[in-house]
Amino acid sequence: MTFKRDLIRTLSKKNKIILSKYHYDFRGSKLFEKITQQKDYYPTRKEKEILRKIAPKIKKLFKGKLSYVEIGSGAINKISIIINKQVKFYVPIDISYDFIKNSTKKLKKKFPFIKTIPVKADYSKKFKIPTLKNTTKIFFFLGSSIGNFHNKEEISFLKKIKKNIGKNNFLFVGVDLIKSKVILERAYNDRKGYTSKFSMNLINIINKSFNAKLNKKNFYYVGKYNTKLKSIQGFIVSKIRQSFYLNQKKFKLKKNEKIQVEVSNKYTIKSFSSLSKLSGWSPVNYWLDKSKYYSLFLLKS
Numbered sequence: 001m002t003f004k005r006d007l008i009r010t011l012s013k014k015n016k017i018i019l020s021k022y023h024y025d026f027r028g029s030k031l032f033e034k035i036t037q038q039k040d041y042y043p044t045r046k047e048k049e050i051l052r053k054i055a056p057k058i059k060k061l062f063k064g065k066l067s068y069v070e071i072g073s074g075a076i077n078k079i080s081i082i083i084n085k086q087v088k089f090y091v092p093i094d095i096s097y098d099f100i101k102n103s104t105k106k107l108k109k110k111f112p113f114i115k116t117i118p119v120k121a122d123y124s125k126k127f128k129i130p131t132l133k134n135t136t137k138i139f140f141f142l143g144s145s146i147g148n149f150h151n152k153e154e155i156s157f158l159k160k161i162k163k164n165i166g167k168n169n170f171l172f173v174g175v176d177l178i179k180s181k182v183i184l185e186r187a188y189n190d191r192k193g194y195t196s197k198f199s200m201n202l203i204n205i206i207n208k209s210f211n212a213k214l215n216k217k218n219f220y221y222v223g224k225y226n227t228k229l230k231s232i233q234g235f236i237v238s239k240i241r242q243s244f245y246l247n248q249k250k251f252k253l254k255k256n257e258k259i260q261v262e263v264s265n266k267y268t269i270k271s272f273s274s275l276s277k278l279s280g281w282s283p284v285n286y287w288l289d290k291s292k293y294y295s296l297f298l299l300k301s
Contacts, residue, residue, distance in 0.1 A: 002122060004209060008246055016259040018202055020148040021072075021095060021124060023261070025205055029099040031198040038194060040186040043144050044078070046294035047174050050287045051081040054296070058082055061298070062170070067132035069093065070140040071123045071161070076103040078142055083111055089132045093119045124157060126164060137169045144176035144294070146272075147231070147265035154265070158279035162301045171281070171299045178266045179293055181225045188223035188232050188264065196221040199236055199261045212244045223262065234262025269295060 003022055010017040023032065036044035054061075066086045070079050073092035083090070090107065094100040097120035104116045121127035129137075139161070146154050161171065188195055199221045203214045223234040235258040243252045253259075267275070272295070273283050281299040288295050 002125075004247065007206065007209075008249060011246070011251055011259070012249075016257070017150065018259060018261045019150075020262055021122065022205065023198060023202060024094070024096045024099070025201070026096060026098050027204070028198060028201050029096045031194055031201060034192075034194045035190060035198060038190040038192065040190055042183070042187055042293055043174070043176055046289040046291070047142060047144075047296065048078060048081060049289045050294065050296045051078060054287055055082045055084075058084055059086065062086070062136055062138065065135040067091065067135040067137045068140065069129060069132075069137055069165075070142070072141065072143070072145050073100055073103070076107045079140060080107060080110060083114065085113065087111075087114055088135055089117065089130075090114050091117045091119060091130060091132070093121050093123055093127060095120070095122050126160065129165065137165060139165060139169065139171040141171060142174040144174050144264065146173050147176055147267070148263055149265070150263055155275060155279050158276065158281060162280050165301055167301055169301045170284070171301065173272075173276075173297045173299060175272045175286075175295045175297055176264065176266050177293060177295055178230055178268055181227065183293075184225045184232055184266070185223065188234060188262070195223060195234070199234055202236065202261055206246075210246045212246060214242075214244055218242055221261075222258075230266050232262065232264040232266070233260060234264075235260050272297060 006019060010019060035041055065088050067089040068079060068087055069091040071093050073094050092100045092104055100118045104118045108116050117130045149157060200216050200219060203216050203219065206212050207214055218239050219236045220239060221236055223232060226233050238253040238255060238257045241255050243250055269286060276283050276297065276299050281301060284298040284300050286295050286297045
């Protein structure tokens with residue numbers, strides 16, 4: 001199983017990591033949905049604001065029949081903002097299949113003219129796109145997920161996506177912009193503690209997968225903005241010295257040792273434009289929310 005291999009590999013590092021994508025079992029997906037509804041968590045609100053702005057422009061941007069393919073879709077409340085009668089297919093791709101299957105049912109009720117094809121896949125690997133005949137494929141990578149890669153791996157990810165989808169298709173990317181440290185840290189440390197619960201749920205996932213018998217009471221969550229790296233970094237921190245086993249391999253944690261469970265890189269318009277070009281894409285346009293906290297880029301393969 002990829003999760004088990006990845007977890008053993010990343011926890012064996014000196015600076016221990018659990019990749020962000022593994023948050024999203026059914027409970028993790030539900031908790032993230034709660035995070036997006038919090039007052040201090042601005043990205044979802046700002047992205048919806050931009051999507052409402054460009055919704056009337058879809059017919060001018062793209063002619064004829066369309067297929068929407070949403071990478072890492074989760075809930076469907078954003079994509080529904082820009083669906084019109086041009087859209088014939090909707091393909092949500094996510095690691096949490098039960099969650100997207102439920103979300104897709106809701107979308108189908110709202111837009112009965114669309115054929116929905118949910119796909120379970122780890123989008124950081126190669127994935128197969130269903131045959132979508134006689135349509136222009138429009139891909140979406142929303143929610144500032146492009147920032148969730150370590151060590152500039154977003155470049156290789158965008159290259160893989162371009163190779164996977166072929167030439168003359170389009171990709172919308174949600175890009176969170178650099179702003180005040182106070183605003184950023186509030187967004188990733190919500191007052192009701194959903195971000196903490198979301199991160200600590202990883203311990204449930206590990207225990208379920210490995211029977212590791214980790215105790216959540218022995219950890220706490222902290223999220224901080226690293227000014228040098230221009231990135232929010234989230235950690236679960238061990239309160240005590242402890243050890244645990246994953247597939248008979250022993251892991252030790254010192255008191256106050258951190259495991260990085262979240263990375264959310266922030267960009268400028270210029271830096272993301274350069275990054276997309278370096279990845280082989282052509283930036284077509286971008287839009288900002290009123291406060292200029294967030295941007296939505298349109299790229300062409």
